[in-house]
Amino acid sequence: MAFENIKLSQKERDGLMKLKRTTGIKNWNTLCRWAFCVSLAEPSKPRKVKITSDSSVEMKWKVFGGKHHDIYLALLTDRCKKDGESLDDENLYQQFRFHLNRGINMLTLDKELKGADGLLKMALGVI
Amino acid sequence: MIFDEITLHNYGVYRGRQEIKLQPQCDEKPIILIGGLNGVGKTTLLDAFQHALFGKLASLSSKGNTAYDKYLSKCINKSANPQDGASLSISFSHALNGSEHHYKVTRSWRKNRKNITETVDVLKDGKSDPVLTDSWNEYVEQFMPIRISSLFFFDGEKIKDFADFRKSSELISTGINQLLGLDLVDRLLTDLVVLEKRKTLTLSDHREAIIIKTLEKRILELNGKKDKFRERKKEAEKEVSEIEAKIREIEEQFRVEGGDLYRERKMLEFKKAELNKRTENTLERLADIAGGTLPVFLVRSQLKKILEQVDKEELSKNSDQLNGTLKKRDQQILKELSKRKISKKALLVVEQLFAEDIQNRHAHKNILQYLFLRQETIDSIKNLLQESFEAEVKEALQALENWTSLQLESENIERKLAQVPDAESISRIVKQKEKLEGIYRKAQVNHDIINKEYEKICKDINIASSDLEKEYQKKLDTDHSHETASRIVTHSKKSRKTLEIFRKKVIKYHLERIQEYVLRSFRALLRKDTLVEHIRFDPENYHVEIFEAGGKSIDIDRLSAGEKQLLSVSLLWGLAQASGRRLPAIIDTPLGRLDTTHRTHLVERYFPQASHQVLLLSTDEEINEKYYQMIRPWVSHSYHLDFDEGKQTTTVKPGYFW
Numbered sequence: 085m086a087f088e089n090i091k092l093s094q095k096e097r098d099g100l101m102k103l104k105r106t107t108g109i110k111n112w113n114t115l116c117r118w119a120f121c122v123s124l125a126e127p128s129k130p131r132k133v134k135i136t137s138d139s140s141v142e143m144k145w146k147v148f149g150g151k152h153h154d155i156y157l158a159l160l161t162d163r164c165k166k167d168g169e170s171l172d173d174e175n176l177y178q179q180f181r182f183h184l185n186r187g188i189n190m191l192t193l194d195k196e197l198k199g200a201d202g203l204l205k206m207a208l209g210v211i
Numbered sequence: 212m213i214f215d216e217i218t219l220h221n222y223g224v225y226r227g228r229q230e231i232k233l234q235p236q237c238d239e240k241p242i243i244l245i246g247g248l249n250g251v252g253k254t255t256l257l258d259a260f261q262h263a264l265f266g267k268l269a270s271l272s273s274k275g276n277t278a279y280d281k282y283l284s285k286c287i288n289k290s291a292n293p294q295d296g297a298s299l300s301i302s303f304s305h306a307l308n309g310s311e312h313h314y315k316v317t318r319s320w321r322k323n324r325k326n327i328t329e330t331v332d333v334l335k336d337g338k339s340d341p342v343l344t345d346s347w348n349e350y351v352e353q354f355m356p357i358r359i360s361s362l363f364f365f366d367g368e369k370i371k372d373f374a375d376f377r378k379s380s381e382l383i384s385t386g387i388n389q390l391l392g393l394d395l396v397d398r399l400l401t402d403l404v405v406l407e408k409r410k411t412l413t414l415s416d417h418r419e420a421i422i423i424k425t426l427e428k429r430i431l432e433l434n435g436k437k438d439k440f441r442e443r444k445k446e447a448e449k450e451v452s453e454i455e456a457k458i459r460e461i462e463e464q465f466r467v468e469g470g471d472l473y474r475e476r477k478m479l480e481f482k483k484a485e486l487n488k489r490t491e492n493t494l495e496r497l498a499d500i501a502g503g504t505l506p507v508f509l510v511r512s513q514l515k516k517i518l519e520q521v522d523k524e525e526l527s528k529n530s531d532q533l534n535g536t537l538k539k540r541d542q543q544i545l546k547e548l549s550k551r552k553i554s555k556k557a558l559l560v561v562e563q564l565f566a567e568d569i570q571n572r573h574a575h576k577n578i579l580q581y582l583f584l585r586q587e588t589i590d591s592i593k594n595l596l597q598e599s600f601e602a603e604v605k606e607a608l609q610a611l612e613n614w615t616s617l618q619l620e621s622e623n624i625e626r627k628l629a630q631v632p633d634a635e636s637i638s639r640i641v642k643q644k645e646k647l648e649g650i651y652r653k654a655q656v657n658h659d660i661i662n663k664e665y666e667k668i669c670k671d672i673n674i675a676s677s678d679l680e681k682e683y684q685k686k687l688d689t690d691h692s693h694e695t696a697s698r699i700v701t702h703s704k705k706s707r708k709t710l711e712i713f714r715k716k717v718i719k720y721h722l723e724r725i726q727e728y729v730l731r732s733f734r735a736l737l738r739k740d741t742l743v744e745h746i747r748f749d750p751e752n753y754h755v756e757i758f759e760a761g762g763k764s765i766d767i768d769r770l771s772a773g774e775k776q777l778l779s780v781s782l783l784w785g786l787a788q789a790s791g792r793r794l795p796a797i798i799d800t801p802l803g804r805l806d807t808t809h810r811t812h813l814v815e816r817y818f819p820q821a822s823h824q825v826l827l828l829s830t831d832e833e834i835n836e837k838y839y840q841m842i843r844p845w846v847s848h849s850y851h852l853d854f855d856e857g858k859q860t861t862t863v864k865p866g867y868f869w
Contacts, residue, residue, distance in 0.1 A: 124510045171581055200498045
């Protein structure tokens with residue numbers, strides 16, 4: 085496994101908290117998956133940000149990915165490959181965090197997103 | 212009528228059974244002479260005749276005021292056994308319509324313990340006649356009218372009183388009324404008066420009129436009341452409808468101000484709570500779905516690409532191994548071929564071919580492998596793309612649809628709830644409405660009461676009207692009967708007048724006849740043939756007036772006692788003659804206290820003429836030897852009453868004292 089632990093920044097945590105409120109989804113990992121996938125769906129490369137891990141939110145990769153954690157890893161790897169990033173563990177983690185960060189931001193800034201239904205509609209493309 | 216025989220059995224002083232034959236031998240000898248000393252039972256014999264005939268109606272000298280049954284027990288002979296009792300039997304002949312019949316009346320009575328029982332038995336022509344027996348008291352009138360019996364059965368001692376004004380008037384009026392059947396007229400007159408009274412009473416009976424008046428008054432009152440109540444009913448109806456209109460108004464207001472919503476508020480709130488719950492559930496459901504593989508669905512195209520990549524990587528991995536194997540095989544084949552001495556050319560061609568093939572196969576080798584996915588992962592990706600996504604998408608769509616409709620519902624309810632007016636403004640209306648409804652109920656009740664009252668009045672009017680109708684009908688009938696009554700009254704009055712006239716005329720006519728008879732009798736009996744010229748009866752009061760020659764009236768009080776007695780006898784005689792009835796005469800104490808001349812006149816001129824059958828009950832002082840000799844030519848036969856001191860009984864024996 086490329087990396088075991090994911091630890092989020094305070095800011096990311098705040099964003100997730102807000103999402104928790106708006107969507108009614110209680111699980112950190114679910115929200116993180118959504119954030120990650122939303123970012124992946126964005127064709128442009130994620131911006132580099134300063135990765136900080138100063139919040140109490142922390143999870144194992146397997147917790148993040150659940151039963152399909154290897155699919156997520158494949159997606160990450162594939163994306164990194166596409167974006168011409170090296171596929172070493174560290175870089176993969178970095179890229180993952182960039183995506184996560186970008187996803188959380190996208191979701192929190194989305195004015196239309198008012199509940200879990202918004203996420204589903206997004207996924208189904210019925211907006 | 213002629214008495215044939217009288218039988219006495221234990222009657223008064225007559226003990227045992229005694230028969231007296233009474234039939235005169237011939238018409239020339241009408242007198243039956245019965246002699247007896249004072250107190251031997253002459254008067255008892257006179258009573259026996261009347262008693263036998265008339266029973267309790269008889270006016271008996273010895274009866275006085277005693278009750279009949281007491282009198283009966285008194286009549287039983289003292290020494291006879293009261294259980295045997297006594298009996299009287301009288302037989303007589305009576306001609307009716309030209310044929311003669313024989314009758315026998317037997318009256319017997321006996322004492323049992325306390326009671327006296329009397330039985331009457333009447334035989335007609337020897338046969339018991341139950342009809343006659345049952346109503347003998349009525350039938351006896353046919354033979355011997357009881358009221359004129361005193362004209363034929365009398366006590367000479369007592370008749371002198373008839374000369375007295377009052378007595379004579381009474382006698383004459385009785386005689387006239389009875390004899391002439393004027394008692395019928397009198398009865399008719401009194402009956403008519405009674406009838407008139409009764410009819411006049413019905414005439415003065417204005418019951419229907421009164422009832423009609425009260426009914427009419429009542430109907431008038433009721434109609435007035437009805438009008439009043441109709442007004443009140445209208446008012447009440449108006450009131451009710453006004454209130455109804457107000458209620459409708461207020462209900463409209465209530466509706467406009469969201470009253471219905473207000474009423475629905477609770478329901479709405481309930482619904483909302485329910486919706487909220489459902490929304491929450493749906494949200495949870497959405498969150499659950501969101502927790503599934505749908506985020507990956509976002510990047511499904513990437514997944515497809517990954518699978519392509521996987522295929523490529525597989526291919527390149529395989530071609531590496533194959534290339535190695537193929538090279539080895541190519542070299543072995545070439546080695547074999549060179550050994551088999553194949554032409555250089557052919558060998559070269561084959562080598563060429565192998566080399567090209569390897570070259571081609573190397574193209575795959577350039578493909579970069581970077582995923583290195585485990586078969587498991589590949590399978591699960593395929594599974595996602597082929598099955599799971601579809602299912603989850605379907606589920607998500609349904610949940611979303613659900614969600615959307617819930618949203619809509621929630622919005623509706625929210626909107627409605629937003630429209631629900633605040634309690635205060637509504638409660639004002641509600642209070643108003645409740646107040647109005649209270650008023651409405653009262654008005655309704657009031658209206659109902661008035662309506663009921665009104666209906667009752669109508670009913671009463673109907674009843675009263677039908678009653679009135681009935682009363683009118685009755686009145687018509689009564690008027691009719693009144694008419695009849697008044698007609699009856701007028702006719703009755705007329706009839707009475709006519710009857711009065713008739714009566715007067717009849718009396719006048721008969722009085723003249725009676726006057727003739729009496730005058731003739733009186734003259735026959737009087738000594739002084741010339742004393743009396745004329746006798747007149749006042750038709751009003753029947754007072755007797757006697758006129759001497761020259762038309763001078765004689766004061767009756769101036770007549771001597773003897774003359775008075777003679778006048779009385781002539782009154783009786785005259786009346787008896789005038790009655791036109793052939794009845795036997797029974798004269799007790801016939802000569803009384805008359806002087807010799809008068810006695811002679813009676814004996815010679817009256818007794819033989821008195822009737823076709825004359826029973827003389829005389830003492831030895833009255834019809835003495837002298838008069839006995841005088842009267843003999845007219846005597847049919849004679850008896851004398853012999854009292855036996857020892858046996859304490861009187862026996863009837865044939866023959867006179869001499």
